Amino acid sequence: MRTCNVKVPGRLAAFLSALALSLTLGGGLGWAENEVSTADHSKFKELKGPFPTGPDVTRACLQCHTEASKQLHKTKHWTWSVVNPDTGERLGKRNVINNFCGSVVSNEARCTSCHIGYGWKDGTFDFTSEANVDCLVCHDTTGKYRKFPAGAGHPVYQPTEWPAGSGRMMQPPDLAEIAQNVGPTSRRNCGTCHFLGGGGNAIKHGDLDLSMVEPGRYLDVHMSPGRLNFTCSTCHSGDAHAVQGSRYTTKAKDTNGIDIPGRTDGSRASCESCHGLEPHPAAANAKLNEHTDRIACVTCHVPQFARGGYATKMWWDWSTAGRLDENGKPIKVHNSDGLEVYSGMKGDFRWGEHVTPEYRWFDGSVDYTLFGDTVDGGEVVSINKYGGSADDPDSRIWPFKVMRGKQAYDKGLQTLAVVHTFGKDDSAYWRNYDWDKAVDAGMASVGAVYSGELGFVETEMAWPITHMVAPKEDAVTCVECHSRNGRLAGIEGVYMPGRDRTGWLDFLGWTAALLALLAVLAHGAVRYYAHTRRS
Amino acid sequence: MNATRIYIFKRFERFWHWAQALLIIVMAVTGFEIHGTYGLLGYETAQEVHTTAAWLLIGLWVFAIFWHFTTGEWRQYIPTADKLMAMVRYYLTGIFTDAPHPFRQTTLRKHNPLQRLAYLFVKLIINPAIWISGLLYLYYSAWPALGLDGLSLAGVAFVHTAAAFLMLVFFVVHVYFATTGHTWTSHIKAMITGYEEVESG
Ligand code: HEM
Numbered sequence: 001m002r003t004c005n006v007k008v009p010g011r012l013a014a015f016l017s018a019l020a021l022s023l024t025l026g027g028g029l030g031w032a033e034n035e036v037s038t039a040d041h042s043k044f045k046e047l048k049g050p051f052p053t054g055p056d057v058t059r060a061c062l063q064c065h066t067e068a069s070k071q072l073h074k075t076k077h078w079t080w081s082v083v084n085p086d087t088g089e090r091l092g093k094r095n096v097i098n099n100f101c102g103s104v105v106s107n108e109a110r111c112t113s114c115h116i117g118y119g120w121k122d123g124t125f126d127f128t129s130e131a132n133v134d135c136l137v138c139h140d141t142t143g144k145y146r147k148f149p150a151g152a153g154h155p156v157y158q159p160t161e162w163p164a165g166s167g168r169m170m171q172p173p174d175l176a177e178i179a180q181n182v183g184p185t186s187r188r189n190c191g192t193c194h195f196l197g198g199g200g201n202a203i204k205h206g207d208l209d210l211s212m213v214e215p216g217r218y219l220d221v222h223m224s225p226g227r228l229n230f231t232c233s234t235c236h237s238g239d240a241h242a243v244q245g246s247r248y249t250t251k252a253k254d255t256n257g258i259d260i261p262g263r264t265d266g267s268r269a270s271c272e273s274c275h276g277l278e279p280h281p282a283a284a285n286a287k288l289n290e291h292t293d294r295i296a297c298v299t300c301h302v303p304q305f306a307r308g309g310y311a312t313k314m315w316w317d318w319s320t321a322g323r324l325d326e327n328g329k330p331i332k333v334h335n336s337d338g339l340e341v342y343s344g345m346k347g348d349f350r351w352g353e354h355v356t357p358e359y360r361w362f363d364g365s366v367d368y369t370l371f372g373d374t375v376d377g378g379e380v381v382s383i384n385k386y387g388g389s390a391d392d393p394d395s396r397i398w399p400f401k402v403m404r405g406k407q408a409y410d411k412g413l414q415t416l417a418v419v420h421t422f423g424k425d426d427s428a429y430w431r432n433y434d435w436d437k438a439v440d441a442g443m444a445s446v447g448a449v450y451s452g453e454l455g456f457v458e459t460e461m462a463w464p465i466t467h468m469v470a471p472k473e474d475a476v477t478c479v480e481c482h483s484r485n486g487r488l489a490g491i492e493g494v495y496m497p498g499r500d501r502t503g504w505l506d507f508l509g510w511t512a513a514l515l516a517l518l519a520v521l522a523h524g525a526v527r528y529y530a531h532t533r534r535s
Numbered sequence: 536m537n538a539t540r541i542y543i544f545k546r547f548e549r550f551w552h553w554a555q556a557l558l559i560i561v562m563a564v565t566g567f568e569i570h571g572t573y574g575l576l577g578y579e580t581a582q583e584v585h586t587t588a589a590w591l592l593i594g595l596w597v598f599a600i601f602w603h604f605t606t607g608e609w610r611q612y613i614p615t616a617d618k619l620m621a622m623v624r625y626y627l628t629g630i631f632t633d634a635p636h637p638f639r640q641t642t643l644r645k646h647n648p649l650q651r652l653a654y655l656f657v658k659l660i661i662n663p664a665i666w667i668s669g670l671l672y673l674y675y676s677a678w679p680a681l682g683l684d685g686l687s688l689a690g691v692a693f694v695h696t697a698a699a700f701l702m703l704v705f706f707v708v709h710v711y712f713a714t715t716g717h718t719w720t721s722h723i724k725a726m727i728t729g730y731e732e733v734e735s736g
Pocket of ligand 1: 497498500501559562563565566567569570571582585586589590592593665666667668669670672673674692693695696699702703
């Protein structure tokens, strides 16, 4: 009792003073990391402003951080392009076609509102420009910095209406105030793009959405501010602005174990980097640690995705897009939960909340269906096929969000189509709702000539689920997989007790046991009868 | 009908029997839950209980084997054809007409020839099959380190399950035969007190 009385006010006081400190320092948001910096950016005369544009801020930053832009130029965040060393495939946002919005090419000005640069509006963007690196989108701590959705990476510099025709105005951010309050990246910074992928909150990943800005412990044990308060970069660490842990080069099995500086690659973007290869305590069921060779940690520890209160998109059918109302405006239909289930701009959607992942063998390799790869419309196209099988000791069973839908392909050329959706020109789909024009322009932007024959093909795209790590008491239990129709019902190549059996042996065994029982019961009954007759 | 009491089962033997009975029941109940036949304790608990019971059973068997050899009791299981057919006939007919039991139990020959065969089958076939397949099953994760990569888990599980079914059949029949003594309960009492009531004469 007594210790309790002493402890609580102590903690409370600490909390209150931390709160007060963060309120004064952090301009009301106060990410805890700010308090450890040795530099108070509000004291730098270079950052007094005013800054007419984003690149002006960057020029100021570069006066001290002379190498920063050069570092960023080397990263995927800047190039949106990466070569897969195993397959030679050129991947990255700039090169792949997905089954959400399609492709970046020919739609730059819209898509690059999530680029860490300013001004990538078409194929002429200068990737060597240092001033065009956007420092603020990652380092703003005020929460007030916002890129304009259709501004090719710039924020607005004058009050601008968005969405067009809505009457709602986006106000230009105070760039000087924001520049004076820069700090380390936070969940909110990364989330500005990564929580809103696919065109809005929660749409794309399933395990990344705005609920992860301030997740409760039930949602993510690591990132919950209550205890560990990890930011994204706590795990996605890296030197020289090169962030580790890309989906394009996934490690399905990190056999390095706990990463010790100097001994390993220093990457913390795997569970094993901190938890090691035998993460469960000695007191726990020994089978748990024995599962880590074949089962990814997240397979049990992320029981469901889209658990934070936001539904994620599970199905997107572009083939039904284009229905307009009498005023020529795209029709929108919402379901009873307020989710958009049809948009004249985009087609039909299906959503999921608290979704149980699909499970597949995964060895870390991935093979994309890129522009030019044969698509004949006959079967469901895997946008990204993850490799792996039970026979390969480096494969483990992983959880995935599998996004499905239908998207445009060129029947004549037999390839996924590049669609020019966004733009002010006449051919953009969202202007004229004319597929032929939009595909013609899209294909031209990658140097191809549209055959004139458009089709829609069903595609699927797998997204490894790694976030939204639940508290241990919510982890997937044994029986959820070790049962006849459990989570791993579709996993091939392994014998799993409780799921598998030899049917005829069971039949034989139970029949034998039953016959034995009947025989002894009959024998006993006759004995009993004979016995009572005699006496 | 007079009865005399003779001392058949020594203290260790009785302890061994009941401990084994309990463990086998627990293992069958948990084993078939692991097998996916029903849900009772929950898969994880069933697995934990099964593993703990397995170690206890193995410990018990090690003691029992030691005891059998040091006391020479293993000879009780040497098969014999003597009176074998008489025993079969007794169970098929004689038992209903109160015919005299063809076999006379003594301390040196406590099992009738049918029992000898049945127990020998349990000891030489079922137990080793369960034991070996169970241990392999338990150490599945260590197979590569033990150089056992060639084994298939499905195969090991098959043997283990098949042996479990044999054990189950044995169990059913065994429990029934426990009622076929001088009285319905005399065999069972014997396994508790050590003394068997036999017809005198
Ligand atoms: C030395 C004794 C035994 C050992 C070491 C052993 C070990 C095991 C192991 C390791 C499993 C797999 C579950 C797991 O992964 O933990 C298992 C399953 C099972 N055990 Fe045993 N066990 C033993 C005795 C028995 C006995 C006496 C019975 C029944 C009378 C039995 C019936 C079963 C059954 C039916 C399964 C399920 C098999 C399947 O579906 O794959 N076990 N046992």
